[in-house]
Amino acid sequence: MEDPKSLSNEESLRIITQMIQTAKGNLKGSSFYFLLWGWVGTLGNLGHFLLIQFSDIEYPSAIWLITVPAWIISLLYGYRQSAKEKVRTYSDTLIAWLWMGFSVCAVILIFSGRFNELIPATILMIAGLATFMTGLILKYKPLVYGGSSFWIFSAMALHVEPVYGLLISAVAIVVGYLIPGYILRSTI
Amino acid sequence: MIPDFKDLDPLLHSQLRLAIMSLLISVQSAEFVFIKEKTGATAGNLSVQIDKLMNAEYIEVTKSFKGKKPVTTCKITKKGIKAFEDYVNTLQGYIKK
Structure with a gap:
């Protein structure tokens, strides 16, 4: 069956614009990761601080x-989501690889054994870059601001005693992950 | 043929095929059901138009399984991107005149 309607130039343009708009990157699903890692990061940093200050754990x-x-x-959720999704956008792939790259950097930093107390501030710096880029790719301002705030917090964390750097990291993660994550979730 | 006058690619100058190509140009790949949902076309008509685009090598169609469910995935090819760009350029040429 051929569609019989002949197209005018304006109609052609309208179809193109409408379809391209339709296929724009989706924000769904990303909030899950930001909330999960937001809580893990906040609790990890706070817990680490409390354990150093108030316990004699080795x-x-x-x-x-x-x-x-x-x-x-994260891996299970990602796997289930990709089984469910009916469309794969370039931005989805780009963001997935960006965070994969971030994870590689984080693993090198942590297991090198050379950064020790600088680890939280350094991870904050590269997480800032990944968050900032994710925000730009998704055109989602709260993440762009959240990611940029990581750099400020990271610079602050490098100037205080390492143990207080953990507290700064916890605040940073609330600002950069949890707040944008909850805004994202409430807008979907 | 009049010199300097470019015809719009007849394969793209159709409501549904143009819609399919516009969708596929903006994503990496899309499943049949996604295209059906977004274009509002019937499954029968959509299959026919997808076949035409596939035969012209404008799109690649892969059939696979998600669990037990068969899935058809479409992806635009380099030739398809070129054809789409030419179509848009020709269209712009018409509008400027």
């Missing part, structure tokens, strides 16, 4: 083992 950084289940949840 390895206070063990609190970061909470990232292991968070990773598993």
